[in-house]
Each structure stands twice: as structure tokens, then as C-alpha cells.
Amino acid sequence: MYKLLMLSALALAPLVASANIQSQGDAFSPEKGLDLSSSFEAQRTAIVTALGDGKTYAEISPDDRQRVTSSLNRISGLLGDVQSVNQLPAATKVEVFNEQELVNTLLTQAREDSRLVCTREKKVGSHRATNSCMTVAERRRAREETEQQLSKMRRVQMPAAN
Structure with a gap:
């Protein structure tokens, strides 16, 4: 019965898709x-x-x-x-x-x-997961900013030990 229902749904899918395209x-x-x-x-x-x-x-x-x-x-x-x-x-x-x-x-x-991407994240020190939603561009900017900060930290030289 389940297979029959799925086959009929798959058979009707192209008809539904073409109806949506034509109605636009x-x-x-x-x-x-x-x-x-x-x-x-x-x-x-x-x-x-x-x-x-x-x-x-x-x-x-x-x-x-x-x-x-x-x-x-x-x-x-x-x-x-x-x-x-x-x-x-x-x-x-x-x-x-x-x-x-x-x-x-x-x-x-x-x-x-502009596509919104949501992830479930646990904050440091917490066991509760929260949703974090950002656009693809916001995620890219955050990643680039973090990479720049890490790069600056690497360039800072430690004082010479005596």
C-alpha cells in the first residue's frame, strides 16, 4: 500500500511542477x-x-x-x-x-x-543548544574577520627570553 501511494505521488509530481510553472x-x-x-x-x-x-x-x-x-x-x-x-x-x-x-x-x-543558514550551537560553558541564524555573507564576513584576528595574533612577537 505504501509503495503504491509513493508511486502515485511520484507520477503526479511532474504534473504539479508544470502547473506551477505555467501559473507564474x-x-x-x-x-x-x-x-x-x-x-x-x-x-x-x-x-x-x-x-x-x-x-x-x-x-x-x-x-x-x-x-x-x-x-x-x-x-x-x-x-x-x-x-x-x-x-x-x-x-x-x-x-x-x-x-x-x-x-x-x-x-x-x-x-x-542573502540565503539564511541556521545551525544549532552550544555556547561555551552551557549545555543548552541555541539556534544561530546568519546569511551566507554574514558567515563569510565573520570567518574572514576571525582569520584576520588570528593572523594579527600570530604576527605579534613574544619578548625574547633571557
Whole structure:
């Protein structure tokens, strides 16, 4: 009975997944990235909203945020009133593609850095485990700071013994 239930659930999984993909329509998906084969303005609005929500791209730097915004503005200007990217001249297609890749690269890195990772840790001198949640970027900064402090401690020379 259990095997039959699992097999039927596995058989229905692709149908459920395709229904979710089709129901998203032209909305921007952080996993998929900016896709100019869909409605650009809908995706642009979704990206700007995600940049402002403080969660999806919490670790994006102000410079990268500005670069994403300016790239979206350039894409919008290059597309103009054209219905499809295929209607653009070849040189403009290349510019649009380069801007799209820049946006996707910056947003992918910021999204990965903004991912929250939680661990159970026991504080020194305590037997109680607590949850410690930090973003990937916060963990990287803490590790680099610790490495710098250890490096400074190694450089301090001990006084010569007589």
C-alpha cells in the first residue's frame, strides 16, 4: 500500500511542477533570472519589488543595486516599443543580452549571499543548544574577520627570553 501511494505521488509530481510553472506567467522568478522572452516590464517591476523587500536580496551592495537598476533602465530604453527582442538590430540585441547577463549575475550572487543558514550551537560553558541564524555573507564576513584576528595574533612577537 505504501509503495503504491509513493508511486502515485511520484507520477503526479511532474504534473504539479508544470502547473506551477505555467501559473507564474510573465512574473520574474529569482531562480530563473531575467528572461526577455517574457514580458520585460512585469519582470522589471518584480525585480524592483524584490530589491526593496529586504529579504530576497538583503545582501546586495548599494553599488550592485545601482548597477542592476541602471541595467534595467538601459534594457527598457533599448527595447522601446518593440514586442520581441528578435525585432531588434543585431548590435542592440548584443547590448540587451549583455545587460541581461549583468542583471542575472548580480541578482544570482546577491540572492545566494542573502540565503539564511541556521545551525544549532552550544555556547561555551552551557549545555543548552541555541539556534544561530546568519546569511551566507554574514558567515563569510565573520570567518574572514576571525582569520584576520588570528593572523594579527600570530604576527605579534613574544619578548625574547633571557
